Amino acid sequence: xxxxxxxxxxxxxxxxxxxxxxxxxxxxxxxxxxxxxxxxxxxxxxxxxxxxxxxxxxxxxxxxxxxxxxxxxxxxxxxxxxxxxxxxxxxxxxxxxxxxxxxxxxxxxxxxxxxxxxxxxxxxxxxxxxxxxxxxxxxxxxxxxxxxxxxxxxxxxxxxxxxxxxxxxxxxxxxxxxxxxxxxxxxxxxxxxxxxxxxxxxxxxxxxxxxxxxxxxxxxxxxxxxxxxxxxxxxxxxxxxxxxxxxxxxxxxxxxxxxxxxxxxxxxxxxxxxxxxxxxxxxxxxxxxxxxxxxxxxxxxxxxxxxxxxxxxxxxxxxxxxxxxxxxxxxxxxxxxxxxxxxxxxxxxxxxxxxxxxxxxxxxxxxxxxxxxxxxxxxxxxxxxxxxxxxxxxxxxxxxxxxxxxxxxxxxxxxxxxxxxxxxxxxxxxxxxxxxxxxxxxxxxxxxxxxxxxxxxxxxxxxxxxxxxxxxxxxxxxxxxxxxxxxxxxxxxxxxxxxxxxxx
Numbered sequence: 469x470x471x472x473x474x475x476x477x478x479x480x481x482x483x484x485x486x487x488x489x490x491x492x493x494x495x496x497x498x499x500x501x502x503x504x505x506x507x508x509x510x511x512x513x514x515x516x517x518x519x520x521x522x523x524x525x526x527x528x529x530x531x532x533x534x535x536x537x538x539x540x541x542x543x544x545x546x547x548x549x550x551x552x553x554x555x556x557x558x559x560x561x562x563x564x565x566x567x568x569x570x571x572x573x574x575x576x577x578x579x580x581x582x583x584x585x586x587x588x589x590x591x592x593x594x595x596x597x598x599x600x601x602x603x604x605x606x607x608x609x610x611x612x613x614x615x616x617x618x619x620x621x622x623x624x625x626x627x628x629x630x631x632x633x634x635x636x637x638x639x640x641x642x643x644x645x646x647x648x649x650x651x652x653x654x655x656x657x658x659x660x661x662x663x664x665x666x667x668x669x670x671x672x673x674x675x676x677x678x679x680x681x682x683x684x685x686x687x688x689x690x691x692x693x694x695x696x697x698x699x700x701x702x703x704x705x706x707x708x709x710x711x712x713x714x715x716x717x718x719x720x721x722x723x724x725x726x727x728x729x730x731x732x733x734x735x736x737x738x739x740x741x742x743x744x745x746x747x748x749x750x751x752x753x754x755x756x757x758x759x760x761x762x763x764x765x766x767x768x769x770x771x772x773x774x775x776x777x778x779x780x781x782x783x784x785x786x787x788x789x790x791x792x793x794x795x796x797x798x799x800x801x802x803x804x805x806x807x808x809x810x811x812x813x814x815x816x817x818x819x820x821x822x823x824x825x826x827x828x829x830x831x832x833x834x835x836x837x838x839x840x841x842x843x844x845x846x847x848x849x850x851x852x853x854x855x856x857x858x859x860x861x862x863x864x865x866x867x868x869x870x871x872x873x874x875x876x877x878x879x880x881x882x883x884x885x886x887x888x889x890x891x892x893x894x895x896x897x898x899x900x901x902x903x904x905x906x907x908x909x910x911x912x913x914x915x916x917x918x919x920x921x922x923x924x925x926x927x928x929x930x931x932x933x934x935x936x937x938x939x940x941x942x943x944x945x946x947x948x949x950x951x952x953x954x955x956x957x958x959x960x961x962x963x964x965x966x967x968x969x970x971x972x
Contacts, residue, residue, distance in 0.1 A: 505758070514755035516771040518686070522752045523775035525686040525825070526745040526832050528693035528782060533700060533802040535742065535783055536790025538735035540721050540798035541728075548788055551739055555780040557943065558743040559772065561912050564920040565746060566768040569753045573923055574763040581836065582607055582750045582911070589919045599915065606910050607747040608840065612886070613903040614833045619670075619890035622826040623663035625819040630657045632812045632819075660891050666823070667887035673831055674838070674879040675871060689828025696821035697782050699814060700790070700802045707793035721796040733953025740950050741904030742783060746912040751836045838879060845874065892967050899958060905950035913943040 505511050539547030568585040570576040579585035583604040590599040634655035673685070723731060753768045790802045849855050855874040893899065917936045920926070926933050 512755055512757040514757060516756070516767040516774075519752050519756055519768060519771035520775045521686045521690045522755070522832060523745065523749070523771060524690040524693065524779060525829050526748055526752075527743070527775060527779045528690070528697065528825075532693075532697050532742065532783060532786055534738045534800050535787035536704070536794065536798040536802050537800045538738040539787045539791045540794070540796060541731040541735040543721075544788075544791070547735075547791070548784060550736070551783060551787060552780070554739045554743050555776060555783070557939065558746070558912055559776045561916045562746060562749060562772040562776070563769050564916040565749055566753060566765040566772065567923060568916070568919045569750060569764055569768065571923065574765060578754065579750060580754050581840070582747055582915075585750050585919065586915055589922050590915075599918070602910065603915055606907050608837060610744065610747055610903050610907045610911070611833050611837045613899060615830055615837075615886045616890050616893075617899070618826045618830045618833070619663050619666055619886055620659075622666040622823045622830075623659045623890070625822040625826075626662035626665070627657050627659050628819045629816045630662075631655050632816055636812050663887055663890050666827070667883050669827055670830055670834075670883045670887075671880050673827065674834065674883055675876065676831070676835075685828040685831060689825045689832075692821040692825035692828075694782070696818040696825065697786055699818040699821070701782075701786050703814070704786070704789045704793040704802065708789065721798075730953055730956050733949045734957055735953075736946055737902075737905045737950035737954050740908040740947060744904040744908050744912060746916070747907065748833060748836055751839075834882075837882070838875075841878065842875060899954075902951055902954035902958065905947050905954055908950075909940070909944045909947035914940050 503511055535551070539551065541547075542550060565585075567573045568589060569579055571579060571585070571588045577588070579588050583600055586603045587600045634657075638655070676685075721728075721731065749768075749772070752771075753764055756764045756767050756771075758764060759767055786802065791798050845855055853873075855872060858870045858872055860870055917940050921933060921936065926936075
């Protein structure tokens with residue numbers, strides 16, 4: 469099987485000239501050429517709408533449900549303002565990153581991955597630099613960590629449905645024996661079986677070869693994310709009409725100075741993680757077909773603008789209305805704040821939507837990792853039966869699925885790895901928060917700025933140069949503070965921890 473140049477490349481060859489794709493393209497028959505882009509990649513079929521769906525799937529994760537808690541730590545004044553600033557910075561940096569897809573901009577060679585763009589623009593004559601290694605390590609750590617965190621969260625959502633149904637089935641008995649507190653012993657559920665079920669689904673979906681064929685999954689996942697966010701929003705609006713509850717304070721939740729500091733830093737981490745998606749933007753842009761007029765960058769900027777506008781509106785609504793509904797008692801997961809009995813069926817539906825969304829989101833964050841490993845293997849291994857021989861499996865109503873033994877085994881092992889780690893460390897969401905905090909500055913802010921300065925030839929120490937560097941420095945401080953808060957939470961979680969025991 470020929471190496472697809474549209475897939476990710478290993479770090480050592482990201483900027484080395486590779487004309488094999490162009491030679492292959494020129495050598496094909498006219499019929500074959502119609503099915504290929506100019507770089508030898510199978511013709512891209514995406515547009516700004518499908519790219520927007522991919523972005524929404526990546527942006528609106530289960531983290532949206534923690535934003536009410538994050539705003540509660542900062543209060544009515546600072547909370548919404550900081551959330552808006554995260555959105556504005558992420559939007560502008562995403563526009564800069566869109567220009568890095570081709571070097572030179574709009575007309576140059578394609579950069580298929582984020583590390584590929586860094587290598588082509590900042591890697592120097594050899595294509596290698598500290599920038600490239602730094603980017604690659606941070607990006608792929610975030611991809612792995614996010615996959616593990618999504619496995620944990622999906623398991624928790626399915627566990628919540630199981631417990632909710634148990635509470636409802638035994639409502640009379642529980643009311644007579646102390647309500648929800650009595651249900652802790654009657655309705656305890658292990659999270660592990662549900663994480664195994666989620667992993668089994670991912671093994672099947674992971675056999676989808678590449679990003680281009682995930683558009684349907686991203687659209688379904690995007691609809692699910694809007695659905696459960698809307699349910700949480702609607703329940704919060706209903707709760708605000710009840711009397712006798714706190715609506716929050718301008719300065720946020722009251723606590724000791726130390727607790728307030730840690731909570732605010734954790735809140736910053738939640739917001740940073742909510743907008744940490746830039747490390748898949750280049751891969752998403754690589755699914756867009758070249759428009760008849762304009763460039764892929766223009767299409768991507770439209771997709772990014774629409775996606776961030778929509779998601780920020782949801783973030784702001786869910787965060788602020790959730791805080792208004794619960795005040796200082798805003799839960800870390802908005803849906804858990806309504807109890808198991810009020811109304812249990814609607815919360816069950818929301819949790820199912822979360823699980824379905826995470827099925828798609830897991831793939832969005834995992835496909836770049838698959839492409840990186842597989843292209844590295846295909847590049848250095850001689851053609852052989854194990855790595856290159858394709859088997860075509862025709863699925864009625866879906867089409868043909870092309871598999872290689874290597875892809876089947878490697879992707880299955882990877883999903884098993886993330887599932888086992890999720891079961892081993894059930895509070896891994898805290899670790900993902902740490903990875904999100906560490907990844908926000910370098911991947912969302914620092915590297916896009918450095919690539920823009922180089923591509924656009926911005927004069928050193930000019931006004932624009934100084935403004936962008938100041939923004940980068942401020943975001944560095946925010947990321948470091950959020951990382952400290954996440955580490956503190958991890959330390960607290962490990963005080964009462966037993967491996968593979970996740971009963972709720």
